[in-house]
Amino acid sequence: MRIISASFLVATMLVGAPGVCFGQASLLTLSVAGGHACAITASHHVVCWGQNRAGQLGVATSEQPSPPIPSDPGDRISRIPVVVPSVRGAISIRAGLSYSCALLDSGKVVCWGGGSTSVREVNGLSGGIGLVRQTGSDRFCALLSTGYVCWEKDGGNRIERNTPVRTIGFATFDGPDPVAVPRVTGPCEVTGDSHARCWLSGSQSTTIDAPRKILQISPFFDGYCLLLDDGSVWCTLRLSHLPPAPRDPLGPVSGLTNIQALNCSFYFCLAIQDTGVTQLKVEAGSPTLPMPLTTKPIDGVFDAVEVSIGEDYVGCAKKSSGAISCWGNNRFGQLGRGSPASGDLPPGLVIGFP
Secondary structure (H helix, E strand, O other), rough: OOOHHHHHHHHHHHHHOOOOOOOOEEEEEEEEOOOOOEEEEOOOOEEEEEOOOOOOOOOOOOOOEEEEEOOOOOEEEEEEEEEEEEOOOEEEEOOOOOOOEEEEOOOOOOEEEOOOOOEEOOOOOEEEEEEEOOOOOOEEEEEOOOHHHHHHHOOEEEEEEEOOOOOOEEEEEOOOOOOOOOOEEEEEOOOOOOOOEEOHHHHHHHHEEOOEEEEEEEEEEEEEEEEEEEOOEEEEEEEEOOOOOOEOOOEEOOOOOOEEEEEEEEEEEEEOOOOOOEEEEOOOOOOOOOOOOEEOOOOOOOOOOEEEEEEEHHHHHEEEEEEEEHHHHHHOOOOOOOOOOOOOOEEEOOOOOO
């Protein structure tokens, strides 16, 4: 018989109610996706909030978006965090477009969503030590000591690599057929301090050569950004959606120095600096090539230790206190503050965290 802790029962019944708190420094990690976000608490339970049309919050909800969507009256949301009741022992979380997946301390991966709130184990997967997701999709990869396994949605269309690798992120490249497959995003592994290889399929790969040691790779627009060991950020972008298209040479982003962490999604990146959180944006509608990159600080977000940005241009920051601050589009309640206000909102705290 499984023993459920009293603290879990209280959190399950009360999370999201006014005044409910998970405790000081209770947030372990978070992940923001297209219309929802998820986080892992200090008790290794998972909470999610935002859009729930496909069951990606892991529990049934009854709220509707603000304003409601006439063409989709069945869409449901939660403006406050709700506990995914059957997920315990989570150590890594990735929110997707219509799915969410969590890596457990047993090394197994479970997913929910895709039209159902039920939690399903990814069959045949064990020994996981990390979990990543391809931006703009429901494609996930579990990192293993012996390589990695990638799958779509909750287990289909697998790609496996059975060679020990140290995977540090994803990058986007031109596909093998630039007309049929113009862009492919694949996992990247370190092959040397300043070198990496990114896998576009089970056997096709491409290389990255940086001027310094690579700490992190994040897909950005039609390219990728690198965080290097001197705190600088270097990016490269494809110059056009129309193939064949040249790639902008890898180069540093001015105004971004002493960066401690980086997270990108489509047109935006978030970077943690000593002075706070800075947003990096590609001006995709610009008539000039290469397309310019702009930076601006996120006002009022300090002491961030982790950042995550989703496809719907919602950004969240984990603060050293254990609080979560989110900003941006709140139509589906994905800012987690309980407010029905929509539009582009400034940073505010997610309910239930200090």
